[in-house]
Amino acid sequence: MTYRWAMSSFWGALAFADVELPAPLTWGVIKGLQLRNLRYWANQPGAYNPDGTLTIGYCYPNQSMTENYNSPGSPYWCCKSYVTLALPETHPFWAAEEEPYPATLRNTVKFLKNPLHIATNFGGHTYLLSSGQQCSYPVKQSAAKYGKLAYSSAFGYSVPVGNGTLEELGGDNTLALSDDGGETWKCRRETKEARIENGKWLRSMWYPWKDVEVETWLVPPTEEAPLWHLRVHRIKTGRPLTSAEGGFAIYGQGMDERALEPASGENFGTFEHEKVARAASKAGVSGIADLSLPDVGRKGRALRTDANTNLIVARAVLPTLLAEHAPRTSDIWLVTAVFALPSVESEIGARAGWTAEWEKRPEIPVDILKLIV
Secondary structure (H helix, E strand, C coil), X not given: CCCHHHHHHHHXXXXXXXXXXXXXXXXXXXXXXXXXXXXXXXXXXXXXXXXXXXXXXXXXXXXXXXXXXXXXXXXXXXXXXXXXXXXXXXXXXXXXCCCCCCHHHCCCEEEECCCCEEEECHHHCCEEEECCCCCCCCCCCHHHHHCCCEEECCCCCECCCCCCCHHHHCCCCCEEEECCCCXXXXXXXXXXXXXXXXXXXXXXXXXXXXXXXXXXXXXXXXXXXXXXXXXXXXXXECCCEEEEEECCCEEXXXXXXXXXXXXXXXXXXXXXXXXXXXXXXXXXXXXXXXXXXXXXXXXXXXEECCXXXXXXXXXXXXXXXXXXXXXXXXXXXXXXXXXXXXXXXXXXXXXXXXXXXXXXXXXXXXXXXXXXX
């Protein structure tokens, strides 16, 4: 949101409401959560104009992601975070030593019943899988803001700056479909029949055209493949389609601030090979792999999206899988594995050895595999 660190106001509000904290939360943990967020924003030069006022955007000036009702005053909803300053001097928040995020809450997967989300921080990447959230009224870029398959706290989501090319679309974490050879694209906006199925995954339907239906399963990461999550799509179509499925958009420049070049191994750069694509930079690594049957014919591409699509970085690379689909009476099955590992504050790039995790692939759950074969 353009309101920046307003998101940390929740922790100050807990203290203001004098809530009795459940374990493993302590006032030191709460203090750490709030102060680390404030420090992050203090270190984002693009969030501020030369005179020190906040820009309209997120990590840099970007009006592509804003709403029609945003104004230069909108970013100052960030002041909600300062509710902490209303606490009396005697409140334990002030005396507490700042503590790190609790170890017992790391590497967890949580199913959220009401919004129909799956939240996870497996492998050091905090993100959510989403199927139940959508906007009930028209907002700018609603498909990007509410309809994507996943939202990451590390890589941020992207919004379209146009609809004539995939580079303009910025289709991270979405299955984009075109019925005119790539002239225009549709992404999931309105989700139907969404549910958490058997406490294992999200399952939902969406209908981009009257003769096209898409059913999607979103499967969270596992201990065996902690840096991957799985997506399965069943498409029934009465018209020719082009599909483009994106992973997480990532900072797309090298250490010299020039566009990433092709590279192998753990070097910074892009990589494309048949059914996979990935990009590694100082922000970490993002990748995508096709696990569909061979007749689907998807190709991996490290797509360089147009400027100002991503909320966090002005120039991004988006690992993407592309394919053409003819109309048919039988179902088309797309099986996608999505990989991501963000860097941490003390490091430049993903932690060493990440290629070992890249070589792993998530298992397709047996109940879903039975439907495919």
